[in-house]
Amino acid sequence: MAHQGKINARLCRSSTGCLCRLMPNLSLVGTLLAFVVYVVGSYLNSPLRRYPGPFLAKFTNLWRMYHISQKSFHKVVEDLHKQYGPVVQIGPNVLDVDDPNLIKTVFNIKGDWKKTEAYLASSVMVEGHVIYNLFSKIDKAQHAAEKKPIAKYYSPAGVAPLEPHMDKTIAQLCAEIESRFVDSSTPFDLGCWILYYTWDVVGAVTFSQPLGYLAAGHDFDGTLGNAEKALDYFALLTAIPSLDQWFDKNRYLRIGPPGFGGVTGMAIQRLVDRYQGKDSAIHDPSIPDYLDKFIEAKAAFPDSVNDNQIVAWLMINMIAGADTTAITIRSALYYALRTPSVWARLRRDLAAAGLSKASVPLSFKDTRTVPYLDAVVREGLRYLPAVSLGLERYVPAGGQRLADGGVVPENSILSFNPYILCRSKEVWGPDADEFKPERWLQTEGEGDEAFRERLQLMNNADLSFGAGSRICLGKHMGLMQVYKVVATLAVLYDVELTHPEKEWTVINSFFPRQEGLEVKMSKRKD
Numbered sequence: 001m002a003h004q005g006k007i008n009a010r011l012c013r014s015s016t017g018c019l020c021r022l023m024p025n026l027s028l029v030g031t032l033l034a035f036v037v038y039v040v041g042s043y044l045n046s047p048l049r050r051y052p053g054p055f056l057a058k059f060t061n062l063w064r065m066y067h068i069s070q071k072s073f074h075k076v077v078e079d080l081h082k083q084y085g086p087v088v089q090i091g092p093n094v095l096d097v098d099d100p101n102l103i104k105t106v107f108n109i110k111g112d113w114k115k116t117e118a119y120l121a122s123s124v125m126v127e128g129h130v131i132y133n134l135f136s137k138i139d140k141a142q143h144a145a146e147k148k149p150i151a152k153y154y155s156p157a158g159v160a161p162l163e164p165h166m167d168k169t170i171a172q173l174c175a176e177i178e179s180r181f182v183d184s185s186t187p188f189d190l191g192c193w194i195l196y197y198t199w200d201v202v203g204a205v206t207f208s209q210p211l212g213y214l215a216a217g218h219d220f221d222g223t224l225g226n227a228e229k230a231l232d233y234f235a236l237l238t239a240i241p242s243l244d245q246w247f248d249k250n251r252y253l254r255i256g257p258p259g260f261g262g263v264t265g266m267a268i269q270r271l272v273d274r275y276q277g278k279d280s281a282i283h284d285p286s287i288p289d290y291l292d293k294f295i296e297a298k299a300a301f302p303d304s305v306n307d308n309q310i311v312a313w314l315m316i317n318m319i320a321g322a323d324t325t326a327i328t329i330r331s332a333l334y335y336a337l338r339t340p341s342v343w344a345r346l347r348r349d350l351a352a353a354g355l356s357k358a359s360v361p362l363s364f365k366d367t368r369t370v371p372y373l374d375a376v377v378r379e380g381l382r383y384l385p386a387v388s389l390g391l392e393r394y395v396p397a398g399g400q401r402l403a404d405g406g407v408v409p410e411n412s413i414l415s416f417n418p419y420i421l422c423r424s425k426e427v428w429g430p431d432a433d434e435f436k437p438e439r440w441l442q443t444e445g446e447g448d449e450a451f452r453e454r455l456q457l458m459n460n461a462d463l464s465f466g467a468g469s470r471i472c473l474g475k476h477m478g479l480m481q482v483y484k485v486v487a488t489l490a491v492l493y494d495v496e497l498t499h500p501e502k503e504w505t506v507i508n509s510f511f512p513r514q515e516g517l518e519v520k521m522s523k524r525k526d
């Protein structure tokens with residue numbers, strides 16, 4: 001009996017040990033099984049699964065996340081539309097839609113198509129509190145309340161007083177590149193200098209002080225590099241926004257690449273300096289800046305505007321205004337230079353409108369009188385929109401009927417990628433993949449009415465600034481700079497691409513930043 005007891009005890013000990021060792025494995029298997037059941041169940045129940053798309057995208061957003069991490073997702077989606085047609089499933093609950101006819105419905109003024117959580121990771125955390133901005137706010141009422149006090153400062157009349165800041169910064173751009181490269185005909189990366197310009201000008205219009213990149217000639221404090229990393233992170237998290245809570249917005253241990261924290265610190269410091277009068281040497285109240293306007297808005301809306309709100313407004317100028325404007329200026333220049341007939345006509349038309357070396361600084365008003373400049377800028381925006389990932393919106397109550405007749409239910413996500421819509425052959429014709437500014441002009445033999453209709457069709461499909469209630473707030477400010485910089489460079493310099501045969505590199509992190517705008521420039525002789 002005693003012997004039997006020992007054996008039982010041994011058996012019992014060894015089997016318990018065995019079970020203990022097995023337990024973690026069993027719970028792992030259980031979790032995996034539950035996950036697989038959940039994923040397959042979600043797939044089988046998904047009303048979107050009738051739409052074509054990559055197999056893995058139907059089960060998990062990791063498919064999208066992986067492809068976004070490869071930095072050319074606009075091309076992946078373009079290929080998918082070529083393969084599958086106008087509606088492609090790119091996530092368990094997400095369809096990418098290439099249908100210009102739906103733009104007016106989805107991007108309407110009512111704002112009933114809510115932005116998705118994809119935008120949330122562009123918020124920042126300050127002292128344990130997440131600060132959302134105009135771009136990242138999802139709630140319709142909160143967004144409207146945040147926009148109302150400042151919308152007028154971004155209207156055409158609101159941005160007009162900022163022109164002296166821009167003129168000064170454009171003059172500095174020219175002086176820096178002349179002394180460093182133009183006078184000695186040294187090839188250089190104009191794309192980098194355009195970025196230094198747009199960040200400096202954001203500093204000038206926001207705080208009356210350029211941030212210093214033009215003077216330094218490089219990213220002296222790492223902000224530009226960090227902004228790129230923050231965008232890489234943001235772009236990635238658009239696929240699985242909930243991960244932001246574990247990485248950037250983790251209250252206990254922040255993990256991951258730099259967020260927009262550096263830019264936030266800068267905004268807070270400038271606000272404190274203004275309150276304490278420490279920036280009086282650089283701030284001339286007769287030439288107002290956005291900080292003046294935001295403090296004015298706080299006085300006008302004391303119940304709803306506090307200093308955190310001012311910081312969020314200041315930040316939006318930097319995170320939404322600099323890269324997008326640089327990308328747009330680069331595209332207009334690069335694609336025009338790659339098509340010598342376009343560049344030549346641009347210079348001819350600017351001269352014919354009386355814009356020359358002698359008229360620098362060129363006023364925005366004068367540059368607006370040159371239709372071919374307008375055509376080059378708009379075609380640049382169309383050819384490579386400064387936002388080239390999907391603009392995601394939730395389908396509102398009642399669902400939405402798509403062109404195939406099927407109804408997509410409430411809370412599904414429809415994604416409209418400006419790059420895809422801006423290449424739609426239905427709108428832009430069989431030459432949609434060509435850079436052709438002439439498409440924005442009335443052609444010979446085209447009647448006024450026919451041109452108006454064609455223009456209307458193009459305008460409706462042009463998502464390069466978004467549309468509806470969430471249209472780009474800084475559109476007028478951005479465009480003002482694009483016209484002025486492109487025209488100024490064209491009237492002052494002879495410019496040629498150093499390697500015209502080489503395609504530049506486009507790195508798509510929500511904003512498709514370009515690398516390789518290498519040029520040789522000299523002062524214009526004619």
Ligand code: HEM
Nearest residue numbers: 135320321324325328386387464465466470472473474478
């Ligand atoms: C040429 C330059 C620019 C381009 C191409 C551009 C493009 C865009 C696009 C496509 C959107 C819509 C995003 C969406 O619906 O998901 C947007 C939104 C926005 N942009 Fe711009 N942008 C430019 C310049 C600027 C500037 C200079 C500012 C400075 C304030 C700015 C501030 C904003 C803001 C605040 C939003 C969010 C608006 C809202 O949701 O109410 N942008 N921009």
